[in-house]
Amino acid sequence: MSTEVVVLLGTAATIGFVHTLIGPDHYLPFIVLSKARSWSTKKTVLITFLCGLGHVLSSIVLGFAGIAVGIAVSRLEIVESLRGEIASWVLIGFGVMYTAWGIRSAVRNRPHTHFHAHEKGEGHTHEHGHVGEHGHVHDTKARRLTPWALFIIFVLGPCEPLIPLLMYPAATGSVLDVMVVTSVFGVVTIGTMLGVVLVLRSGLARLPLGPIERYAHALAGLAILTSGGAMKLFGL
Helix, strand or coil: CCHHHHHHHHHHHHHHHHHHHCCHHHCHHHHHHHHHCCCCHHHHHHHHHHHHHHHHHHHHHHHHHHHHHCCCHHHHHHHHHHHHHHHHHHHHHHHHHHHHHHHHHHHHCCCEEEEEECHHHCEEEEEECCHHHHCHHHHHHHHHHHHHHHHHHHHHCCCCCHHHHHHHHHHCCCHHHHHHHHHHHHHHHHHHHHHHHHHHHHHHHCCCCHHHHHHHHHHHHHHHHHHHHHHHHHCC
């Protein structure tokens, strides 16, 4: 393995780590949805891994397609930029819809008091909400659709730094170098996503939400919306 390729591997690992860490869209949606939807650690890891894999593979496929037909790096980067625009707007739209659904769910689950009379004039009061009684079907649909929505968003989302990393070894005619570089970038990117998600998820689980627990979905939607906004405004 040449010195140039070793340097390229180090660059791929560094860029994969930094690119993921500074982009909240790579991990924040999984953290807040894991909390709001009470996902197990296993389910959180699986969904994060599959979304990360789709995120990286989509750019790899695009890169290899560009290499096969001889498309210049600048043109591939334009395509990746367009994918980034689409992904950011889809993430924003998903955040808006999830926030709206979360607010509606919180309002429907607003605790209220009932008085129950018993014999001899005695009685008692108690508080409860109605989401568990009336919202089961809709909540089940949301549970099923949410991971798929995330997966589609992440497949659309580009890995812009991967394109030039792919093209350099490809220009030397080494297919093996291309595969090694992309593998290192992918492993570091997905590994960083999983590490950040698990660490921050663990910290969030220790926070007592108390009365705002019923707003968990709305807050998750706002966090996703913020991630999409950061992706759109700052290109993170």
